[in-house]
Amino acid sequence: MKRLLEDEILVDAPRDRLWELVDDLPAIQRILPGCEELEALAPNRYRAVMRTKIQFITLRVQGTAELADLHPPDHVRLAISGRPIGLIGAFIVSVPIDVTEVDGRTRGVYAIDLELTGRLAAFGAPILRATVKAQVREMMENLRRELLREPDDVQEATP
Amino acid sequence: MSRRRLERVQAVVIGGGVIGCAVLRELTRRGIDAVLLEAEPSIGEGTSKANSAIVHTGFDAHPGTTEAEMLRRAALLWPEVIEELSVPFLQVGALMLAGDQQEAIRLRDEVASNAARLGVETNLLDRDELRRVAPYVTPRATAALSIPGESVIDPFWLTRRYAEAGIVAGGRVLTDAEVVRLEVTAEQVTLHTDGAGSLAADQVFNCAGLWADDLAALAGEQSFSLRPRRGQFLVSEETFGVEQIILPLPGPMGKGMLVTPIIFGGLLLGPTADDSPDKQDRSVNAEGRRRILAACTAMVPMVEDMVPIRQFTGLRAVSSTGDYILRPSTSGDRLYHVTGIRSTGISASPAIAERVVDEAATLRGWQRRASSARVAEPAFEEAAGELICVCRSVSRGELVGAARQPVGAVTVDAAKRACGVTFGDCQGNLCTVAVAETIAAETSRTADGVLKHRAGSWLLAPGPPAEIRGLRRHRPPAVPGAMDLVVVGGGLAGAGAALAARAIDTRVLIIERRQRWGGALGNRPALMTDEEQYALAALENEIANDTIAGWLEATATGLVPAGGGWSVQVQTADGGLEVTARAVLVATGGYVEPREHLPIDGPRGSGVVTSDFVEAALDAGWLPGRRLMVVGHGRTAELSTGRLRDAGLIVNQVDTADPAVIAAIRGDRRLEAVLVNGAWVDADTLVLAHRLLPAAFLLRALGLVDGRPGIPARSEPNGQTELAGLWVAGSCRKPDVDHRTALADGRLAGTAVAARSEAVR
Numbered sequence: 001m002k003r004l005l006e007d008e009i010l011v012d013a014p015r016d017r018l019w020e021l022v023d024d025l026p027a028i029q030r031i032l033p034g035c036e037e038l039e040a041l042a043p044n045r046y047r048a049v050m051r052t053k054i055q056f057i058t059l060r061v062q063g064t065a066e067l068a069d070l071h072p073p074d075h076v077r078l079a080i081s082g083r084p085i086g087l088i089g090a091f092i093v094s095v096p097i098d099v100t101e102v103d104g105r106t107r108g109v110y111a112i113d114l115e116l117t118g119r120l121a122a123f124g125a126p127i128l129r130a131t132v133k134a135q136v137r138e139m140m141e142n143l144r145r146e147l148l149r150e151p152d153d154v155q156e157a158t159p
Numbered sequence: 160m161s162r163r164r165l166e167r168v169q170a171v172v173i174g175g176g177v178i179g180c181a182v183l184r185e186l187t188r189r190g191i192d193a194v195l196l197e198a199e200p201s202i203g204e205g206t207s208k209a210n211s212a213i214v215h216t217g218f219d220a221h222p223g224t225t226e227a228e229m230l231r232r233a234a235l236l237w238p239e240v241i242e243e244l245s246v247p248f249l250q251v252g253a254l255m256l257a258g259d260q261q262e263a264i265r266l267r268d269e270v271a272s273n274a275a276r277l278g279v280e281t282n283l284l285d286r287d288e289l290r291r292v293a294p295y296v297t298p299r300a301t302a303a304l305s306i307p308g309e310s311v312i313d314p315f316w317l318t319r320r321y322a323e324a325g326i327v328a329g330g331r332v333l334t335d336a337e338v339v340r341l342e343v344t345a346e347q348v349t350l351h352t353d354g355a356g357s358l359a360a361d362q363v364f365n366c367a368g369l370w371a372d373d374l375a376a377l378a379g380e381q382s383f384s385l386r387p388r389r390g391q392f393l394v395s396e397e398t399f400g401v402e403q404i405i406l407p408l409p410g411p412m413g414k415g416m417l418v419t420p421i422i423f424g425g426l427l428l429g430p431t432a433d434d435s436p437d438k439q440d441r442s443v444n445a446e447g448r449r450r451i452l453a454a455c456t457a458m459v460p461m462v463e464d465m466v467p468i469r470q471f472t473g474l475r476a477v478s479s480t481g482d483y484i485l486r487p488s489t490s491g492d493r494l495y496h497v498t499g500i501r502s503t504g505i506s507a508s509p510a511i512a513e514r515v516v517d518e519a520a521t522l523r524g525w526q527r528r529a530s531s532a533r534v535a536e537p538a539f540e541e542a543a544g545e546l547i548c549v550c551r552s553v554s555r556g557e558l559v560g561a562a563r564q565p566v567g568a569v570t571v572d573a574a575k576r577a578c579g580v581t582f583g584d585c586q587g588n589l590c591t592v593a594v595a596e597t598i599a600a601e602t603s604r605t606a607d608g609v610l611k612h613r614a615g616s617w618l619l620a621p622g623p624p625a626e627i628r629g630l631r632r633h634r635p636p637a638v639p640g641a642m643d644l645v646v647v648g649g650g651l652a653g654a655g656a657a658l659a660a661r662a663i664d665t666r667v668l669i670i671e672r673r674q675r676w677g678g679a680l681g682n683r684p685a686l687m688t689d690e691e692q693y694a695l696a697a698l699e700n701e702i703a704n705d706t707i708a709g710w711l712e713a714t715a716t717g718l719v720p721a722g723g724g725w726s727v728q729v730q731t732a733d734g735g736l737e738v739t740a741r742a743v744l745v746a747t748g749g750y751v752e753p754r755e756h757l758p759i760d761g762p763r764g765s766g767v768v769t770s771d772f773v774e775a776a777l778d779a780g781w782l783p784g785r786r787l788m789v790v791g792h793g794r795t796a797e798l799s800t801g802r803l804r805d806a807g808l809i810v811n812q813v814d815t816a817d818p819a820v821i822a823a824i825r826g827d828r829r830l831e832a833v834l835v836n837g838a839w840v841d842a843d844t845l846v847l848a849h850r851l852l853p854a855a856f857l858l859r860a861l862g863l864v865d866g867r868p869g870i871p872a873r874s875e876p877n878g879q880t881e882l883a884g885l886w887v888a889g890s891c892r893k894p895d896v897d898h899r900t901a902l903a904d905g906r907l908a909g910t911a912v913a914a915r916s917e918a919v920r
Contacts, residue, residue, distance in 0.1 A: 056245040056316065057537050086539030088546055088554045088716050088730050117717025117728055118552040121860045122579065126249055126402070127422060 001094060001113040004129055008109045009140045013147040015101040018108075019072050021146055031142040032065060032080075033135050044070065048082070054131045059084040061091075074099055089118025095136060106147060112136045168192050170519070171350060171360040173338055173374060175202030177314065177504050178497055179366035180321035181512035187328035189516065190528035194360075195322065195330065196352060198337035199613050201573040202566060203318040205368045206504065208576065209392070209441070209473025211419055211427060214248065215506040216308040218274035218281060219409055225483040226503060227277060232510035234308070240509050244320040245536045246312060247422045253309035253404035254284070254293055256300040256458055262408055263302040270304055270408070281306050295400045295459055309404050311422045314505050315576030320534060321508070323565040328532040332566060335614070338367075341377040343491040362519050363494050369438050369476045371484075371498035378490040385499065387438050387474040390430025391447035394469040396584065397866030398426050399461040407458060414502075416454035418462065423579065425866065428455045428462065430473060439827055443470040445758035466867040468584055469755040471763060475501045483507075485515055492522050537564070545732040546672065546714040547597065548590045550583020550856055554730070555597060562601035569602055571595060572612040584856070584868040586753040588768055592775040595619060606781060611765035615828035618765050622782035623806050639708060641739045642668045644912060645727045647715040647857065648746035650678020651691055651898060652889025654698040655905025656744050657707055660913035667707045668738060669698070670729060672714040674778075678748050680898055682774065683801060686794050691902055718743055718857055724884055742884040742912050745858060745872070746905055749851035749890035751795065752818070756868060757847075760823040766830030770799040770848040777802050784808075784844025788833055791848025792816040793897030799848050811840065816896070818849050851894040861885070869894075878908030879915075886912045 021027045028046070029038040037049040044067040052059050063082015070076055077096040083089065094113040099106060114132055170186050172179045175197030186193040197204075214237065217230025241248045255270060257263040267283055274281045282305040289296065289303045296303075322332050336355030341348065341363075348363040367374045372385045398420065405418040419427045429451045448470055456463045478484055478499025488494035497515050500507065520527070537560070544555035561568040561577035568574040571581060571594050580594055581587030587594070595609040595618055602609075607619045646657045649671025657669040675681045677695050684692055702709035716735070717728035724741045751769035766784055770791065776783040788811045789800045796812065803810045813820060813835055823834040824845060832839045852869040863880055864870045871892045878886045888908035889901040 055241075056247045056313075057539065059539060083735060084539065086543055086554075086556055086560075088543050088552045088557075088735065090717055090719070090728055090735075092719065115719065115860065117719065117860055118730075119554070119557070119716075121717075122424070122551040122553075122583070126251070126420060126424065127247060130249065 001092065001115045004112040004114050004133055006109070006111045007137075008107060009144060011106045011108075011144045011147045013106055014104055015073050015099055015106045017147050018099060018106055022067055022070070022076070027146050028065070031139055031146055033138045033142065038065070044068070048080070050082070052131070052135065055127060059087065061085070069096065084120065087119045089116065089120035091116050091120050093132060093136070108140070110140070165349070165357050165359055167359045168194050169360065169525070170194070170362045170364065171196060171348070171358055172364045172366055173350075174366035174368055174371075175199070175318075175322065175332065175334070176205050176207040176366065176368050177203070177318045177321065177508050178368070178500060178511060179364070180318050180325065181508040182364050182366055182497065182515060183325035183330050183332070184321045184328070185512035185516040187325045187330040187532075188530050189520065189525065190329075190530050191525060193325065193330045194358065195325065195332045196336040196338060196350070196355060197332065197334045200334050200610055201568070201570045201612070202322055202332065202334065203315055203576060204613060206473055206475055207314055207318045208572075209390075209471055210314055210502070210505065211417055211430065212311055212314045212421065213404060213417075213419060213506070214310040214312050215503055216279045216306060217277060217503070217506070218279040218306050219270060219414070220277060220503075222273070222276050225485060226507065229483065229507040229510040229514065230503060231277060232513070233507045236509040236513065244317070244324060244534060246317050246320055248310055248312045249422050250308065250310040251403050251420055252305060252307040253406060254289065254296065255304040255306065255406050255408060256296060257302040257408065258299055259301060265408055266302060266304045274306070279306065280308060293403055293405070295461060296405060297458055297460055300458075311404070311420055312505060313422050317505060317508070319564070319566050319577065324534040326565040327534045328530040334569075338374065338377070341374065341494070343378045343488065343494045345491065345493075348493045361493065362523050364497055364515060364519070365488070365494060366497045368498070369474055371476070371496060375488060375490075375496060378488055378494055380488050380490045382489050383484055383496075383499065384479045385476045387435050387440070388477045388501065389433045389435045389440065390473045390475060391443055391451060392427055392429035392471055392473065393448060393451050393465070393467040394421070394471075395426040395428065395462075395465045395866070396424070396468055396868065397465060398424070399459060399465070401426055401459060405458050407454070416451055418455050418459050428452070428465075434477070435474075438474065440762070441472040441474060441827070442760065442762040443472050444760040447472075448758050464867070466869055467756065468868055469586060477501050483511070485511065487522070495519055534565070542734060543730065545712065546716060546730045547593050548580040548583065549672070549714065549854065550585050550589070551579045552716055553578055553580040555732075558594060558597050559601060562598055567601070569598060570610045570612055571598070571618065574598060584852070585750040585769075585771065586755040588753050588771040589750055589775065591618065591772060592779050592781065596779065606779075613828055616765040617829055619776055619781040619783065620785060622777065622780055638736050638738055639668065641724070641741070642666050642708070643740065644668070644742050644744060645670065645725070645738055645740040646744045646746060646909075647727065648678070648748055648889070649673070649676045649698075649709070649711070650746060650748045650889065651680070651694070651901035652748070652905035653678070653744075653746035654694050655902040656746055656888050656909030656912070658694060658697055658701065659906040659909030661701060661707050663910070663913045665913040668710070668740070669702075669707060670710045670713040670715060672712065674711055676709070676711070678898075678901070679774070680794060680798060682778065683798050686798055686801070694902055715857055718861060718885070720882075742886060742915070744878070744886040744888055744908055744912055745855070745891055746887070746889045747854045747857060747891055749894045750854050751791075751847055751896070752850045752852050752869070754845070754847060757818050759818070759821050761825060762827045764826045764828045764830055766826065766844045767824060768844065768846055770795050770846055773799045773803065773846055777806060782806060782808065783846070786842050787811065787844040787846055788813065788835070788840060788842040789846040789848055790815060790818060790821060790835065791846070791896070795851065795896045795898070796848035799846050811842065816849050818847060821845070849896065851890055851896040853891045853894050855887075855891050858887070858891070877911040878904070879911065
């Protein structure tokens with residue numbers, strides 16, 4: 001897998017809040033960008049349908065999302081793999097996150113590793129790399145929003 | 160087919176390049192009834208398909224020129240264009256290098272200050288700053304000017320999307336419609352075409368690119384002339400880490416040679432700049448290749464190791480006025496010239512379209528009526544179907560989608576520009592027949608009616624009955640449980656590997672993209688040794704007895720490490736599936752080195768193919784040509800020559816492994832003659848069969864080969880790669896145009912992998 005970038009996120013919320021989200025299916029769906037459907041297949045493993053805009057096209061992707069390498073409260077890895085509908089090829093995105101708490105705030109240091117096959121690999125690394133980076137950053141912002149969300153807000157937002 | 164009626168429209172645009180298509184969009188956005196006429200079978204066949212694919216900021220334009228004004232205006236319009244048309248666009252930035260102190264001063268005092276006058280942001284970088292942002296540039300560069308706003312775009316996509324936006328808003332695009340007569344009066348312009356009848360228009364826009372002066376002459380105007388400036392380019396799949404546009408200080412002939420990232424991956428190098436009197440001359444030559452490599456290596460030294468997959472020539476229209484010509488004709492203001500746009504047509508296209516339609520609207524009293532029609536984003540909702548293009552992983556579904564767009568892909572090159580098919584290492588020799596057949600099915604024709612690009616560039620001729628067509632389709636059975644070994648490729652190496660592994664009780668699945676086993680020689684058992692024939696018969700017997708699982712018409716599209724073994728992604732006509740295995744052995748063979756990789760002087764018409772193309776054509780019941788020359792060696796050449804002679808064709812065979820015997824070719828649209836061993840020989844088809852390159856596309860994503868063609872996969876003598884459980888055999892690692900070593904190499908690797916599999920079981 002190729003490493004695209006390393007970055008970090010700092011959220012004004014306690015670290016325990018992150019681990020509460022691990023079992024919260026609607027919250028995970030809100031965190032995953034463009035996630036249209038999310039269904040639990042097994043503990044920490046989900047079937048997902050996502051819609052992803054790659055600047056000039058929008059792809060619908062069927063795949064799985066998994067919370068792997070769970071070592072609460074210090075580490076989790078989000079692994080998303082799937083195939084775009086209508087195109088040949090597949091992708092695997094792996095986002096390992098090291099979590100620490102600093103003065104009551106949560107600090108997540110993360111990386112993005114990407115593997116592409118088939119048409120996605122041929123589609124052009126520059127544009128796909130830019131898209132994946134943007135998507136993971138959007139995901140981190142979604143995560144920030146979820147961490148800052150009051151329990152009542154979560155209740156209201158849950159269908 | 161002539162339509163003999165005089166249709167009246169508000170506006171006609173002549174020329175389906177990026178400018179003409181942008182004007183069509185602008186007209187239809189304002190509710191103007193507009194028709195675009197294109198002389199060729201497909202839009203974008205001129206300068207718009209052969210350029211640097213850069214959206215310039217205009218930092219080096221001459222202040223006070225129309226070009227500078229248009230580039231500045233376009234910079235404001237681009238965000239809307241990209242958003243509305245969904246065009247691939249990436250702001251990568253550019254670095255203009257200085258090689259010494261004197262050049263560094265020129266960067267600061269001439270280029271940077273000019274950019275500042277034009278309002279374009281630039282930043283001067285010293286040597287250290289340059290090394291930090293672009294460590295791949297030559298250490299001899301002492302400074303650079305960074306132009307962060309420079310961007311790359313897909314010019315094919317842009318041209319097509321402009322046209323599609325015009326069609327969606329009510330405009331029409333008529334192809335094969337060359338304007339042959341033009342009458343301009345105070346009331347209208349009457350146009351007579353060769354192919355689309357006659358039209359009368361309130362306003363005509365002359366966007367005929369290099370031929371705009373010829374078109375003006377049809378109206379009796381001689382006020383300007385255009386001459387072509389030939390620019391040759393090289394394409395590399397390997398990027399060498401280059402992420403920005405790298406360019407030298409400009410010279411009198413323009414910006415000089417650039418190293419440019421291609422938005423869909425790879426690098427574009429060039430262009431040369433040579434004035435030429437011939438508007439048809441899109442030939443390439445070894446001298447151009449040498450000059451490009453020398454100039455680009457001076458900026459990015461690693462480029463020296465490049466193996467180009469393609470060389471092409473674009474013709475830029477240089478006007479006698481030295482600037483854009485955007486004005487009414489001297490023959491009457493109902494004809495409006497939009498020409499002389501030398502090399503910044505893409506960059507300035509939205510502003511040019513806006514300007515000329517504004518002025519025409521004033522002249523004609525058109526009221527501004529905004530159209531709300533919006534071109535839909537391309538969707539990939541169709542089933543992918545089987546893999547057509549092995550190099551670029553393009554599916555039949557994607558190709559069908561390209562053919563069904565508002566500006567449908569009706570030629571092979573149009574399909575290439577729409578979805579990337581035929582764009583990869585083999586340059587279409589493996590897949591063009593399937594592409595032509597798919598286009599034919601979508602356009603109610605037969606494949607012999609599908610052209611490569613322009614009129615006359617035929618690809619296939621009617622032939623004997625298909626040798627393969629009509630056989631039972633092999634459907635993959637249900638996905639089995641985890642296998643011990645998946646062999647990818649059912650040629651001699653794959654057969655040898657599967658049999659050897661099976662012999663030591665290994666559960667083997669072998670998959671093959673063709674409809675038959677045996678690889679390149681599978682169609683001609685007479686060329687095989689007794690041992691090879693026996694091995695193939697044994698493989699078919701094992702498959703028939705279910706002791707080896709075998710899938711035909713199944714293509715591996717990806718290998719992913721999974722659970723200590725491998726997941727093999729496989730594509731069939733019915734869709735994608737995955738098989739897991741302890742080990743994978745890649746025996747995907749090779750492809751014959753195409754002309755595009757070679758320094759053969761001459762144009763780029765159809766009819767220059769490899770033996771891979773010949774096999775695909777004959778398999779499907781088509782002839783690849785009528786007067787053929789086969790240049791090659793070993794059993795690959797024997798195979799093509801033999802099958803072509805069996806089809807009743809006269810074949811001139813040159814037995815050599817050295818393609819340098821071909822000095823040049825002739826024929827703009829279809830091959831006419833080959834200069835071989837110093838003499839011109841008439842031929843409409845040149846078949847290369849001289850050298851095999853490894854078809855190791857699957858291994859690129861894994862880093863076992865880089866983006867350069869012809870690089871064999873790294874492996875131990877027994878085929879083991881540095882990745883656990885991944886093996887290679889045959890031409891993937893030992894390309895052999897004679898295929899003599901394939902079976903033995905497969906056996907060696909199959910035995911080794913099975914022994915290893917036993918050990919870990």
